[in-house]
Amino acid sequence: MDKRIGIMGGTFDPPHVGHLILGEVARQQLALDLVLFMPAGQPPHKRTEPMSAVQHRLAMTRLAVAGNGAFTVNTIDIERPAPHYTSTLRPLLQEAFPDSDFALLIGGDSLRDLPRWHEPHRVASQWQLAVLSRPGFDVDWTALEKAVPGVGQATTMLDGPSIALSSTQVRRWANAGRSLRYLMPAAVAGYIKENGLYSSGRYQDAAASSPSEVPATGPA
Numbered sequence: 068m069d070k071r072i073g074i075m076g077g078t079f080d081p082p083h084v085g086h087l088i089l090g091e092v093a094r095q096q097l098a099l100d101l102v103l104f105m106p107a108g109q110p111p112h113k114r115t116e117p118m119s120a121v122q123h124r125l126a127m128t129r130l131a132v133a134g135n136g137a138f139t140v141n142t143i144d145i146e147r148p149a150p151h152y153t154s155t156l157r158p159l160l161q162e163a164f165p166d167s168d169f170a171l172l173i174g175g176d177s178l179r180d181l182p183r184w185h186e187p188h189r190v191a192s193q194w195q196l197a198v199l200s201r202p203g204f205d206v207d208w209t210a211l212e213k214a215v216p217g218v219g220q221a222t223t224m225l226d227g228p229s230i231a232l233s234s235t236q237v238r239r240w241a242n243a244g245r246s247l248r249y250l251m252p253a254a255v256a257g258y259i260k261e262n263g264l265y266s267s268g269r270y271q272d273a274a275a276s277s278p279s280e281v282p283a284t285g286p287a
Contacts, residue, residue, distance in 0.1 A: 070167040073102040073197065074160065076144060076153065080119050081259060082131035083237055083251045085174075085230040087138075089199045092227035093172045094137050097197055102138050102172070104128050108145040119264055121145055130254040154186035157193045170195040170223075176204040178222065182214035191215050196222045202231040241265035 073093045075086060082104070090102045106124045118124075125140065132138035143159050144151055153171070160169060171194040178198045181187045190196075196218070212219050237250055242265050247256040259265060 070100045070164065071098060071170070072160075072164060072167050073097065073099045073170050073172045074105060074156075074194075075102055075172045076105045076107060076156075078118060078234065079104070079106045079124050079128045079131070080234050081124070081127045081237055081251060081255055081264070083232055083234060083255075084249070085232045087131065087135075087252075088228060088230060089172055089174065089225075090132075090138060091135070092199060092225050093170065093197045096225055096227075097170055097223070099137065099170065103141040104132055104138060105141045105144045107151050108147070109149050109151055123258075123262060123264060127255050127258055130258055131252050133252075133254065150185075152185040154184070154189040154193070168195075170197045172197050172199075174199055174204070175201040175206060175229075178218075179204050179206050179211070181211065181218065187215045188217075191218045191221045194221065197225055198222055199225045199227050200229050202229050238265045 073090065075090050077086065079086065086104070090104070093099060094102050106121065106128050108121060125142065125145065129140050132140060141163075143163060144156065147156075147159060157169065161167070171190070173196060175198055178196065181190065184190055208219060232250065237247065240250075241247060241259055247259065250256070
Protein backbone atom coordinates (compact mmCIF):
# COMPACT_ATOMS: atom_id res chain seq x y z
CA MET A 68 0.00 0.00 0.00
CA ASP A 69 1.27 3.47 -0.90
CA LYS A 70 2.23 5.66 2.03
CA ARG A 71 1.28 9.30 2.33
CA ILE A 72 4.25 11.26 3.67
CA GLY A 73 4.47 14.91 4.63
CA ILE A 74 7.82 16.66 4.25
CA MET A 75 8.66 19.44 6.70
CA GLY A 76 11.99 21.07 5.94
CA GLY A 77 13.80 24.00 7.49
CA THR A 78 16.81 24.99 9.50
CA PHE A 79 14.92 24.30 12.76
CA ASP A 80 17.13 26.79 14.57
CA PRO A 81 15.27 26.18 16.82
CA PRO A 82 12.12 24.13 16.14
CA HIS A 83 9.03 25.63 17.77
CA VAL A 84 5.30 25.07 18.16
CA GLY A 85 4.56 26.59 14.75
CA HIS A 86 6.43 23.75 13.06
CA LEU A 87 4.64 21.15 15.16
CA ILE A 88 1.20 22.64 14.57
CA LEU A 89 1.73 22.65 10.81
CA GLY A 90 2.88 19.03 10.92
CA GLU A 91 -0.09 17.86 12.99
CA VAL A 92 -2.70 19.83 11.03
CA ALA A 93 -1.35 18.40 7.78
CA ARG A 94 -1.16 14.88 9.21
CA GLN A 95 -4.82 14.95 10.11
CA GLN A 96 -6.29 16.79 7.15
CA LEU A 97 -4.25 14.99 4.47
CA ALA A 98 -4.45 11.58 6.16
CA LEU A 99 -0.66 11.32 6.26
CA ASP A 100 0.97 8.14 7.49
CA LEU A 101 4.17 9.94 8.41
CA VAL A 102 5.60 13.44 8.70
CA LEU A 103 9.34 13.73 8.08
CA PHE A 104 11.07 16.66 9.78
CA MET A 105 14.15 17.31 7.68
CA PRO A 106 16.74 19.77 9.02
CA ALA A 107 18.65 21.41 6.19
CA GLY A 108 22.41 21.10 6.09
CA GLN A 109 23.18 24.47 4.49
CA PRO A 110 20.17 26.33 3.10
CA PRO A 111 21.30 28.29 0.02
CA HIS A 112 19.47 31.46 1.10
CA LYS A 113 21.19 31.60 4.50
CA ARG A 114 24.86 31.21 3.65
CA THR A 115 25.82 34.55 5.22
CA GLU A 116 23.61 34.30 8.32
CA PRO A 117 24.68 32.86 11.68
CA MET A 118 23.38 29.35 12.20
CA SER A 119 23.71 26.78 14.95
CA ALA A 120 25.83 23.74 14.21
CA VAL A 121 23.91 21.00 12.46
CA GLN A 122 24.32 18.58 15.38
CA HIS A 123 22.47 21.04 17.65
CA ARG A 124 19.67 21.63 15.15
CA LEU A 125 19.30 17.89 14.61
CA ALA A 126 19.23 17.17 18.35
CA MET A 127 16.62 19.87 18.97
CA THR A 128 14.42 18.59 16.16
CA ARG A 129 14.53 15.07 17.55
CA LEU A 130 13.53 16.37 20.96
CA ALA A 131 10.73 18.43 19.44
CA VAL A 132 9.03 15.51 17.67
CA ALA A 133 9.46 12.96 20.46
CA GLY A 134 6.15 11.58 21.64
CA ASN A 135 4.31 11.79 18.32
CA GLY A 136 4.42 8.41 16.62
CA ALA A 137 3.65 9.94 13.22
CA PHE A 138 6.57 12.39 13.43
CA THR A 139 10.15 11.40 12.73
CA VAL A 140 13.43 13.11 11.83
CA ASN A 141 15.15 12.36 8.53
CA THR A 142 18.73 13.38 7.64
CA ILE A 143 18.65 13.07 3.84
CA ASP A 144 18.89 16.83 3.38
CA ILE A 145 21.85 17.05 5.76
CA GLU A 146 23.76 14.20 4.16
CA ARG A 147 23.32 15.06 0.48
CA PRO A 148 25.86 17.29 -1.30
CA ALA A 149 25.21 21.04 -1.30
CA PRO A 150 23.49 23.13 -2.47
CA HIS A 151 20.35 21.93 -0.72
CA TYR A 152 17.52 22.97 -3.02
CA THR A 153 13.96 21.78 -2.55
CA SER A 154 13.72 21.36 -6.32
CA THR A 155 16.31 18.57 -6.24
CA LEU A 156 15.07 16.76 -3.13
CA ARG A 157 12.16 14.73 -4.53
CA PRO A 158 14.21 12.03 -6.36
CA LEU A 159 16.18 11.27 -3.19
CA LEU A 160 12.99 10.86 -1.20
CA GLN A 161 11.42 8.68 -3.87
CA GLU A 162 14.45 6.39 -3.74
CA ALA A 163 14.36 6.19 0.07
CA PHE A 164 10.58 5.77 0.25
CA PRO A 165 9.44 3.93 -2.90
CA ASP A 166 5.72 3.69 -3.65
CA SER A 167 5.04 6.76 -1.52
CA ASP A 168 3.19 10.00 -2.21
CA PHE A 169 4.62 13.20 -0.80
CA ALA A 170 3.21 16.52 0.33
CA LEU A 171 5.47 19.49 0.98
CA LEU A 172 4.33 21.24 4.17
CA ILE A 173 4.97 24.99 4.15
CA GLY A 174 3.69 28.21 5.66
CA GLY A 175 1.98 31.02 3.80
CA ASP A 176 5.22 33.04 3.84
CA SER A 177 7.01 30.30 1.92
CA LEU A 178 4.19 30.06 -0.61
CA ARG A 179 4.29 33.82 -1.16
CA ASP A 180 8.04 33.65 -1.76
CA LEU A 181 7.90 30.59 -4.02
CA PRO A 182 8.86 32.54 -7.18
CA ARG A 183 12.20 33.30 -5.50
CA TRP A 184 13.01 29.64 -4.87
CA HIS A 185 15.37 27.70 -7.10
CA GLU A 186 13.38 26.32 -10.05
CA PRO A 187 9.94 27.09 -8.56
CA HIS A 188 8.17 25.61 -11.59
CA ARG A 189 9.83 22.29 -10.84
CA VAL A 190 8.76 22.47 -7.21
CA ALA A 191 5.14 23.14 -8.19
CA SER A 192 5.12 20.28 -10.70
CA GLN A 193 6.75 17.75 -8.33
CA TRP A 194 4.92 18.35 -5.09
CA GLN A 195 1.54 18.70 -3.54
CA LEU A 196 1.99 21.93 -1.59
CA ALA A 197 0.15 21.83 1.73
CA VAL A 198 0.02 25.36 3.09
CA LEU A 199 -0.96 26.78 6.47
CA SER A 200 -1.57 30.52 6.34
CA ARG A 201 0.54 32.84 8.48
CA PRO A 202 -0.41 36.29 9.83
CA GLY A 203 1.07 39.12 7.78
CA PHE A 204 1.84 36.99 4.72
CA ASP A 205 -1.08 37.34 2.34
CA VAL A 206 -0.70 35.62 -1.03
CA ASP A 207 -1.50 37.45 -4.27
CA TRP A 208 -2.80 34.43 -6.18
CA THR A 209 -2.97 36.23 -9.52
CA ALA A 210 0.67 37.30 -9.33
CA LEU A 211 1.76 33.92 -7.96
CA GLU A 212 0.01 31.97 -10.71
CA LYS A 213 1.57 34.25 -13.32
CA ALA A 214 5.04 33.71 -11.87
CA VAL A 215 4.61 29.95 -11.28
CA PRO A 216 1.90 28.58 -13.61
CA GLY A 217 0.02 25.65 -12.10
CA VAL A 218 0.83 26.52 -8.50
CA GLY A 219 -2.84 26.97 -7.62
CA GLN A 220 -3.70 23.46 -8.76
CA ALA A 221 -0.74 22.07 -6.81
CA THR A 222 -1.70 23.84 -3.58
CA THR A 223 -3.95 22.63 -0.77
CA MET A 224 -4.74 25.23 1.88
CA LEU A 225 -4.90 23.72 5.34
CA ASP A 226 -7.43 24.76 7.96
CA GLY A 227 -5.67 25.38 11.23
CA PRO A 228 -4.42 27.98 13.71
CA SER A 229 -2.28 30.67 12.15
CA ILE A 230 0.78 31.29 14.30
CA ALA A 231 2.85 34.48 14.05
CA LEU A 232 6.04 32.91 15.38
CA SER A 233 9.43 32.45 13.76
CA SER A 234 12.72 30.89 14.78
CA THR A 235 14.31 34.31 14.31
CA GLN A 236 12.05 35.73 17.02
CA VAL A 237 12.80 32.79 19.31
CA ARG A 238 16.55 33.30 18.92
CA ARG A 239 16.24 36.97 19.75
CA TRP A 240 14.11 36.24 22.82
CA ALA A 241 16.60 33.63 23.98
CA ASN A 242 19.45 36.06 23.41
CA ALA A 243 17.63 38.63 25.55
CA GLY A 244 17.09 36.11 28.34
CA ARG A 245 13.33 35.98 27.86
CA SER A 246 11.28 32.89 28.69
CA LEU A 247 10.86 30.27 25.95
CA ARG A 248 8.13 28.47 27.85
CA TYR A 249 5.22 27.35 25.64
CA LEU A 250 7.05 28.41 22.47
CA MET A 251 8.45 24.90 22.05
CA PRO A 252 8.52 21.58 23.89
CA ALA A 253 10.18 21.89 27.29
CA ALA A 254 12.94 19.49 26.24
CA VAL A 255 13.98 21.82 23.41
CA ALA A 256 14.03 24.85 25.72
CA GLY A 257 16.12 22.84 28.17
CA TYR A 258 18.57 21.87 25.43
CA ILE A 259 18.97 25.51 24.40
CA LYS A 260 19.73 26.52 27.99
CA GLU A 261 22.09 23.61 28.68
CA ASN A 262 24.12 24.26 25.53
CA GLY A 263 24.11 28.05 25.73
CA LEU A 264 22.59 28.44 22.29
CA TYR A 265 21.58 31.90 21.09
CA SER A 266 23.33 33.62 24.00
CA SER A 267 25.83 35.23 21.66
CA GLY A 268 25.07 38.68 20.25
CA ARG A 269 25.65 37.35 16.76
CA TYR A 270 22.01 36.21 16.68
CA GLN A 271 20.62 39.57 17.80
CA ASP A 272 20.48 41.19 14.37
CA ALA A 273 20.02 38.13 12.18
CA ALA A 274 17.79 38.92 9.20
CA ALA A 275 14.13 38.27 9.99
CA SER A 276 12.72 37.97 6.50
CA SER A 277 14.96 36.01 4.16
CA PRO A 278 13.15 34.37 1.25
CA SER A 279 12.18 30.84 2.24
CA GLU A 280 13.96 28.29 0.07
CA VAL A 281 13.38 25.47 2.53
CA PRO A 282 9.85 24.77 3.68
CA ALA A 283 9.10 25.99 7.15
CA THR A 284 6.44 27.92 8.99
CA GLY A 285 8.55 31.03 9.11
CA PRO A 286 12.06 32.41 8.73
CA ALA A 287 14.49 30.24 10.66
